[in-house]
Amino acid sequence: xxxxxxxxxxxxxxxxxxxxxxxxxDTHPTDRDGLMMHKRMADKAKELTAEFESKYGPLxxxxxxxxxxxxxxxxxxxWD
Amino acid sequence: xxxxxxxxxxxxxxxxxxxxxxxxxxxxxGGPNGEMAxxxxxxxxxxxxxxxxxxxxxxxxxxxxxxHMEIVGTIVRQLARNATDEEIANSSxxxxxxxxxxxxxxxNSTGVPFDAMALAVTADPIxxxxxxxxxxxxxxxxYDNILKVSDDPDVNDVIKFLRExxxxxxxxxxEALDQIQNKPIKKCYCGGxxx
Numbered sequence: 001x002x003x004x005x006x007x008x009x010x011x012x013x014x015x016x017x018x019x020x021x022x023x024x025x026d027t028h029p030t031d032r033d034g035l036m037m038h039k040r041m042a043d044k045a046k047e048l049t050a051e052f053e054s055k056y057g058p059l060x061x062x063x064x065x066x067x068x069x070x071x072x073x074x075x076x077x078x079w080d
Numbered sequence: 081x082x083x084x085x086x087x088x089x090x091x092x093x094x095x096x097x098x099x100x101x102x103x104x105x106x107x108x109x110g111g112p113n114g115e116m117a118x119x120x121x122x123x124x125x126x127x128x129x130x131x132x133x134x135x136x137x138x139x140x141x142x143x144x145x146x147x148h149m150e151i152v153g154t155i156v157r158q159l160a161r162n163a164t165d166e167e168i169a170n171s172s173x174x175x176x177x178x179x180x181x182x183x184x185x186x187x188n189s190t191g192v193p194f195d196a197m198a199l200a201v202t203a204d205p206i207x208x209x210x211x212x213x214x215x216x217x218x219x220x221x222x223y224d225n226i227l228k229v230s231d232d233p234d235v236n237d238v239i240k241f242l243r244e245x246x247x248x249x250x251x252x253x254x255e256a257l258d259q260i261q262n263k264p265i266k267k268c269y270c271g272g273x274x275x
Contacts, residue, residue: 023144
């Protein structure tokens with residue numbers, strides 16, 4: 001596994017954890033521990049996503065801000 | 081609306097070519113118990129849900145199912161993309177190949193195209209959520225069946241993740257159904273106004 005894949009895997013892990021707490025909170029919207037864990041996972045996912053995008057390019061078009069080239073189109077795509 | 085993220089929800093790195101297994105796994109792309117049916121079912125049923133819990137859970141699980149469709153499509157593509165013509169002709173992928181090549185098409189494992197008859201929208205939240213519970217179990221069974229016939233560790237690792245998600249979704253749908261059946265309808269949980 002190269003550095004890019006290793007960092008992407010961390011992004012995937014914390015983004016998944018955010019999603020899992022999201023579903024839990026949908027049916028337990030006032031659970032304090034759940035709210036705290038969701039925030040913790042969301043903060044870490046945002047931080048890792050920003051680090052990944054600064055090194056390897058945008059994961060979302062909102063962050064495709066390179067003034068010279070629209071690097072959003074660059075491979076690898078998820079199925080590559 | 082939706083915003084696309086250029087990553088899979090769970091990593092997929094299939095090293096071994098296996099067109100036969102691709103022809104099985106495609107069942108969870110376009111088959112009646114697959115991820116396309118799941119996402120369309122939940123994202124269509126949500127409009128007529130009665131409260132914030134049911135609207136939220138159908139939107140969020142429906143969204144996760146779109147990500148699962150992308151994972152299953154990636155498995156099919158990675159299993160088939162490097163297969164030789166001969167390997168394809170000698171496998172159950174051969175008939176699919178005639179129309180779809182090494183591409184990803186929403187069909188079941190026998191080649192029948194996706195059909196919205198696989199899902200229902202009744203606008204009755206009890207009926208719809210009960211269907212959703214069954215749908216999660218049927219999808220789990222297909223993943224069990226894939227695990228019975230596949231010995232590829234790269235594929236099985238991802239299939240086990242998807243199988244676990246069916247169980248978590250079943251749990252969440254059960255909680256959503258329980259709260260509309262057994263509690264007074266409470267439209268707002270977070271300090272807004274009941275409409």
